[in-house]
Amino acid sequence: MSGDTRERVDGRLLGIASVLVLGTFMASLDATIVNVGLRVLSLDFDASITEVQWTGTAYLLAVVAAAPMTGWLGERFGLRRTWLGAVTVFLIGSAACALAWSIGSLVVFRVVQGLGGGLLAPTGQALLAAIAGPGRMGRIMSIVGIVPMLAPVVGPLAGGLILRVADWPWLFAINVPVGLVAILLARRLVPTVPPRDAVTRFDVRGALLLSPGLALLVLGLTELASDRANAVSTVPPLALGAILLTAFTRHALRGDRVPLLDLRLFATPPTRAAALALFVAAASVFGTMFLLPMYLQAGRGLSTWDTGLVLAPQGLGAVLGSLVVNRTIDRFAPRTLAVTGVALVLVATAPLTQLAALSDGMLAGVLLVRGLGTAMIASPVLNLVFSTVDRALLPRASSAFALLNHVGGAIGTAVVAVLLELRLTVEAPTSAFSTTFWCVLSLCVMALLGALRLPAEHPSRGRGALTRAGSHPRPRRGRAS
Numbered sequence: 001m002s003g004d005t006r007e008r009v010d011g012r013l014l015g016i017a018s019v020l021v022l023g024t025f026m027a028s029l030d031a032t033i034v035n036v037g038l039r040v041l042s043l044d045f046d047a048s049i050t051e052v053q054w055t056g057t058a059y060l061l062a063v064v065a066a067a068p069m070t071g072w073l074g075e076r077f078g079l080r081r082t083w084l085g086a087v088t089v090f091l092i093g094s095a096a097c098a099l100a101w102s103i104g105s106l107v108v109f110r111v112v113q114g115l116g117g118g119l120l121a122p123t124g125q126a127l128l129a130a131i132a133g134p135g136r137m138g139r140i141m142s143i144v145g146i147v148p149m150l151a152p153v154v155g156p157l158a159g160g161l162i163l164r165v166a167d168w169p170w171l172f173a174i175n176v177p178v179g180l181v182a183i184l185l186a187r188r189l190v191p192t193v194p195p196r197d198a199v200t201r202f203d204v205r206g207a208l209l210l211s212p213g214l215a216l217l218v219l220g221l222t223e224l225a226s227d228r229a230n231a232v233s234t235v236p237p238l239a240l241g242a243i244l245l246t247a248f249t250r251h252a253l254r255g256d257r258v259p260l261l262d263l264r265l266f267a268t269p270p271t272r273a274a275a276l277a278l279f280v281a282a283a284s285v286f287g288t289m290f291l292l293p294m295y296l297q298a299g300r301g302l303s304t305w306d307t308g309l310v311l312a313p314q315g316l317g318a319v320l321g322s323l324v325v326n327r328t329i330d331r332f333a334p335r336t337l338a339v340t341g342v343a344l345v346l347v348a349t350a351p352l353t354q355l356a357a358l359s360d361g362m363l364a365g366v367l368l369v370r371g372l373g374t375a376m377i378a379s380p381v382l383n384l385v386f387s388t389v390d391r392a393l394l395p396r397a398s399s400a401f402a403l404l405n406h407v408g409g410a411i412g413t414a415v416v417a418v419l420l421e422l423r424l425t426v427e428a429p430t431s432a433f434s435t436t437f438w439c440v441l442s443l444c445v446m447a448l449l450g451a452l453r454l455p456a457e458h459p460s461r462g463r464g465a466l467t468r469a470g471s472h473p474r475p476r477r478g479r480a481s
Contacts, residue, residue, distance in 0.1 A: 012189070016131060017140055019185045020124040023087050026175050026182075027117030030094075031060060032155030032289075036308075037168050044168065047103040057222050058107045062114025064218050064406050065211040067399055068261045070122040072202055074395030079127040079193045082395075084186060086123055090116030091179040097172035113172075126398035129386040130193045139326050141383045154315050156293055157308030164305065206251055206260035213244030218407065221414035261403070262396045265389070269453070274381045275404055276450030277338055281377045282405045283412025284345065284443040288352075288370075290413045291420065291440070295355065295433045313364040317371025324372070325379045334380035335454035341376025342451045344369055346444040352437040356430050377451070384454065416440060 034041075034055055041052045073082045093113025100106035132140045162170050220238035252259035266272050289311075296307040325337060348370035351358060358366070382401065389397045419439050423432035 013132060013136065013140065015185075015189050016191075017128055019182055019189055020083070020128050022178065022182045023083065023090075023186075024121045024124045026178060027063075027090060027120040029155050029158060030113065030117060030172075030175070031056070031063065033159040033162075034059075034171055036156050036159035037163055037171055040163060040168050041103070041106070045103040045106075051103050054107045055103070055110050057219065059110045059114040059117070060222065060406070060410070061215045061219055062111045063118035064214040064403065066115045066118030067122055067403050067406065068210050068214070069207070070119055070126070070399035070402070071262070071393075071396030072200065072260065073119065074123060074126060075200065075392075076202075079123055079130060079395060080186070080190055081192075082119065083123045083127055083190075084183060086116045086119035087179055087183055087186075088116070089113075090120060091176055091183075092116075094172045094175035094179070098169040098176075122398040122402040123395065125382065125386075125402070126394040127190070127193060129394050129398070130391060131191060139329060141329070141379045141386065157312055157315075160305045160308045200258040203257065203260040206248060209244050209248035209251060210260050213241050213248055214403070214407065216241030217245065218410045221410040224414045224418060261400055262393070265393065265397055265400055270388070270455050271385060273450055273453035274334075274384050275401070277342070277447055277454065278378060278381045278401060279404045279408040280443055280447040280450060281342065281345075281374070282408030283415070284349070284440055284447060285374055285412075286409030287412035287416040287440050287443065288349070288437075291416055291433060291436060292352075295430075299355070299429050299433060300360075310360055310364060311367060314367035314371035314374075317368040317373075318375040319371075321372040321375025322379070325376055329380060329383060333454070333456050334384040335451060335456050337376050337380040338451040338454055339448065341373040341380075342444060342448045344373025344376070346373075346441065346448060348373060349437065349441050349444050353434050353441060355434045355437070377447070381454070412440075412443060 038052050038055075041055065042048065045052070070082070077085070090113055093109055093111075093116055096109035097106055097113060100109055128140060159171060162174065216237040218241075220234040220236075220241060223237070224234045248259075248261075249263065252261065252263045266275055292311060293307050296302045296310055302310065321341070329337065348366045351362070351366050385397055385401060386394065416436050416439055420432060420436045423435045426432075427435060
């Protein structure tokens with residue numbers, strides 16, 4: 001499955017990529033698609049907006065709790081089987097959500113959906129990387145790398161379109177036929193990637209520290225973003241989450257076995273730089289997609305549908321950017337592409353600090369450029385990581401970088417939400433939003449600093465660099481500790 005850089009990306013590999021991307025896109029889309037239906041759900045279930053918001057929060061918490069399990073599950077059961085299982089769990093949760101009879105039942109079913117969704121993106125990326133091999137890694141990553149960044153743009157538009165022609169259950173029911181097609185195609189097209197011969201014992205202690213710690217951290221950040229007036233109530237989950245994650249870090253670095261999330265994957269400077277660039281880029285993208293819809297609806301009085309149309313050029317820019325990356329990723333170093341992408345995002349973010357001077361047309365142009373730049377960041381970073389990590393560690397590497405995207409997005413959203421709340425007390429709405437975008441601009445500068453630390457050379461086609469840096473003792477056979 002591997003080969004040199006001259007390997008051709010044929011129709012078979014594109015078909016496999018399309019199937020796996022379909023699963024990833026469903027899961028990523030469901031993190032935001034329900035946001036446009038909050039008012040509809042509130043009226044239908046006679047629930048407060050705060051109660052209804054838990055439908056989004058519960059999904060996100062389940063995603064970040066499940067994602068760290070990807071590495072071990074992929075090693076134990078094989079990536080293909082894990083991916084098919086994740087799609088199945090996601091579809092069961094989706095069907096149950098469509099049949100929910102109360103806001104409480106919907107929240108519970110969203111957790112089920114999120115558990116499957118949290119496994120889909122990292123498993124799909126790792127599976128595709130293993131099938132493509134290093135010679136075709138860059139070009140195929142240019143296809144899948146934009147999905148996490150594109151979903152927050154497409155989600156509100158897709159949700160608005162569905163609610164224009166159907167009732168709210170179809171926000172979830174639409175996943176069922178799409179997912180069934182993905183399963184059938186995957187069973188036909190996607191080859192089996194054998195699991196590791198020596199399976200590490202499941203890190204029970206790490207699971208008890210990491211998944212709850214991440215969930216509490218994201219819960220605190222999400223609550224901080226949605227209810228800034230009661231910021232003090234977010235202190236306990238944030239503090240407890242920080243304690244659990246600190247304990248996990250000590251456990252992961254000092255333990256004598258492979259931890260649930262292998263922090264030694266970040267031992268080499270290129271990987272640390274890649275992690276920083278991707279983390280801050282996610283904070284910038286999700287922070288912007290929190291601010292802009294709110295501004296367009298509250299500041300300019302646009303409907304949900306019209307807001308989606310104004311934001312659509314960012315998605316178009318991302319598609320164009322992925323085409324550019326597909327043609328250049330094997331010729332240019334990760335730093336060249338990522339720095340170019342971050343620079344475009346930075347240049348396109350600067351006008352957002354002067355929102356009063358932007359017409360809808362100018363805003364659409366700015367977002368087109370921003371989407372173009374965004375698509376040029378994730379793919380080179382993932383190509384760098386997947387091209388240098390040992391094949392056996394692909395599931396764990398994919399899991400780690402998927403978590404960076406989720407946590408970076410949550411932190412970025414919380415930071416801009418708090419800043420916006422503070423500015424609204426002393427400024428008019430448009431000025432407050434403009435001032436808050438200075439924060440997003442600073443995130444872009446931080447992402448640029450991270451991108452500048454990426455390697456100036458193209459990733460080596462030889463594997464094992466990250467394996468040596470993050471080596472562990474010989475794995476012991478078994479299923480649980």
